[in-house]
Amino acid sequence: MNFSSKLLEDAVNEFSQLPGIGQKTALRLVLHLLNREPEEVERFGNAIIKLRQEIKHCTICHNISDNEICEICSSAKREKEIICVVEDTRDVMAVENTSQYFGVYHVLGGLISPMDGIGPSDLFIDTLVQRVSTTPVKEVILAISPTMEGDTTIFYLYKRLKAFQIPITTIARGIAFGGELEYADEITLGRSIVTRVPYENSILK
Ligand SMILES: [Zn+2]
Numbered sequence: 317m318n319f320s321s322k323l324l325e326d327a328v329n330e331f332s333q334l335p336g337i338g339q340k341t342a343l344r345l346v347l348h349l350l351n352r353e354p355e356e357v358e359r360f361g362n363a364i365i366k367l368r369q370e371i372k373h374c375t376i377c378h379n380i381s382d383n384e385i386c387e388i389c390s391s392a393k394r395e396k397e398i399i400c401v402v403e404d405t406r407d408v409m410a411v412e413n414t415s416q417y418f419g420v421y422h423v424l425g426g427l428i429s430p431m432d433g434i435g436p437s438d439l440f441i442d443t444l445v446q447r448v449s450t451t452p453v454k455e456v457i458l459a460i461s462p463t464m465e466g467d468t469t470i471f472y473l474y475k476r477l478k479a480f481q482i483p484i485t486t487i488a489r490g491i492a493f494g495g496e497l498e499y500a501d502e503i504t505l506g507r508s509i510v511t512r513v514p515y516e517n518s519i520l521k
Contacts, residue, residue, distance in 0.1 A: 317343070376447070378423040378440045380405045388412075388420055395419045397454040400509075401444060401473065403427055403461070411459060414506030419457070422447065427465035428472055436472055444473070448480050455483045457512055474515050485512040 317339050319325035324346065331342035349357050373379065374386035381387070388394055388408075398419030402408055403426060411417050424439045448456065456477055460466040470486060477484055488508040 373423075377421045378425060378443070379408050379421055393418070397452055398457065399444070399447065399453055399455070400457040400459050402459050403466075403469075407459065410502075410505060411509065414502045414509060416506035416509050419455075424469070427460065427463075428469045429465045430468075439469075441473065441476065445476055448477060448482065453480070453482055455485060457509070458484065458486045458515065459509065460486075470515070484515045486515050486518060487512050 317325075317328070319328070327346045327349075328339060328342045331337055331345050332339050334342075337345070349360070352360075370382070372381050372384060374381040374389055375384050376389045377386060379386045379388065383390075389396075395418050399422050400411060400417060400419055401422045401424060402411065403424055405423060408421050408423060411421075422440065422444045424441065424444075426434055426439050428434060428436055428439065444456075447453065456473075458470050458473055460470050474484055487505075488511045
């Protein structure tokens, strides 16, 4: 693409780094921004800068948060003794949208994937084990998509947690999740959380 302006080229190049955005779409977005009022574009830019500079991760559950401890972990209404383990923030949002879950979370920050060189030590697994061993926990729900990486991660977590002799459950299987938790519709996901099953049942079969 030949640009008549270096400023235009730089902006297009930045936008085209985003997932799913090719150069043509990037150009369309940049030209759109150019037609907006300067204050609007400034607000847009500032929101991104502020997001990157000020965002925190909850020191308890590792979810994205504005504070050291996220709103869910600090809420008196949430049941702290039930921990729902998920891959990332999108899954927290998906489960929250079901309005069927009132416990707390633990965000792993990814899944075990030997192919991609991601091992247990790259994820927030030790802090989960620490939570289970140092705070009263009644149940750990492994709300992880049943993909190959998901299954590997679930099995690894089960091995690490079973010594604590607390119920370890998984969200009901056999329901079409569309592969990823975040794509499951709210009713289906909500139902699968309510009808979660002990993990032992699925490995003894
Ligand atoms: Zn938290």
